[in-house]
Amino acid sequence: MANILIVGGTGCVGLETTNALLDKGGHKIISISRGHTAQPDLSEVIYHKGDILDIASLTSTLEKFKITHVLHAAAMRTTDCKAAPHSAIKINVDGTANLLEAIRLYGKIQRLVFISTAAVYKVTSDKCFVTERSPTTPLNAYTATKLAAEQLVECYSKNYSIPASIIRPQIIYGLSRGSEGSTAGVSSAIRAASQGENFTIPFGGTIGFHYAPDIGENVALALMKSPQHFASYNPPCQSLSISGITESINSEFASQHIDHLDTIYPFPTGVDDSAFKSDFPDYALTTFSAALQQMKQQLR
Known part of the structure; x- marks a missing residue:
């Protein structure tokens, strides 16, 4: 049985992934938040107060629940990032760094999935379809912090043997x-x-x-069945x-x-x-x- 930590479980991606995992059964799901958002009414989920800005809080959560898999879907949205770019850096970048460091110190994670965005891609005049290898650009505070977080995820994955996947929905x-x-x-x-x-x-x-339930199903697949040590994906x-x-x-x-x-x-x-x-x-x-x-x- 997998013990899955959902960071950002009250958001669309976190909630839909939780539902997909519950449908499959056989997993224990722990959802953490800073306590600022009402939790959905899912009796099968353990809701735990935690802070992505506090490494000790994250490490204790990983250890307490013997976490095997982590979904990181917590972030400030585009408009909020534009209004408060320094806060965006703290939450989207520093928060990701804290989670990665907690995972490194814990040392027992089988897979981390990080939710980024297809908004990181540089758009050319022909507005073509983009691949995971297409150029990216820090268009605004939101995409800049997402790209910085992606770099951290790749660094920790490749240097500290943390299996990780980056998902870029549109x-x-x-x-x-x-x-x-x-x-x-x-x-x-x-x-x-x-x-x-x-x-x-x-x-x-x-x-x-992307239809929201599909995102949940596909993120659950990336979390539980990824064949790559590290990969970035455009979801279907x-x-x-x-x-x-x-x-x-x-x-x-x-x-x-x-x-x-x-x-x-x-x-x-x-x-x-x-x-x-x-x-x-x-x-x-x-x-x-x-x-x-x-x-x-x-x-x-």
């Missing part, structure tokens, strides 16, 4: 996705359409999307146009409440996910139409 949508940030627009639009309310998705163009996704998404939502809910702006974000058109699919052939990838139908049923 835009995640689903009912577990909060409303914070403009990239939550698709999720918010679906909720609004279900209530017969108007909503404008604040961007346009074509971008890669669909490249979709925002105009097409808008049409699909309006059609599914028989309304015309949803529209979108033409603002183009500096994101690639999509990601090349072939490396992940090769290493994890039992990956999850739900089409947008199927995901939309699932969400509609859940929102009734």
Whole structure:
């Protein structure tokens, strides 16, 4: 049985991965937070107060629960990073360094998975699909801190024999996705359409999307079944146009409440996910139409 520590368990990725692991069974899951966010009601999960800025707190948690696997999904969001870049460095970079040092001192981790972002990729004028080897750039405080954290994860993995994987999702949508940030627009639009309310998705163009439950399934795979000592992955996704998404939502809910702006974000058109699919052939990838139908049923 694996003893899995979820750092950032109250967020979308942490929650969906927890659900995926619980569905598979046979694991003990410990979720830590600083106590600032309400914990989801999952009786099978042990909720433990811990602080990513305190190495002693992290080390004692690893030892107390005999942790074998770690998911690091805790981070400040883009808007918060822009407003408080020094705090972003403390949490996203120093916090990651603290967790890595605690793992090094503990010395018994079988796999660490770090959640980064596809926003780290440098976007060229043709907005092509990107691979894990495509150029990256510190576009803003969020991506700069994510790239710095990635470098630390790779360093600790290769120098201190810590098996680790970096996951770079693009835009995640689903009912577990909060409303914070403009990239939550698709999720918010679906909720609004279900209530017969108007909503404008604040961007346009074509971008890669991941259904939240799929992210949970695929992160769980990377956590439990990775064949590589160290690897960076683009998780499976669909490249979709925002105009097409808008049409699909309006059609599914028989309304015309949803529209979108033409603002183009500096994101690639999509990601090349072939490396992940090769290493994890039992990956999850739900089409947008199927995901939309699932969400509609859940929102009734």
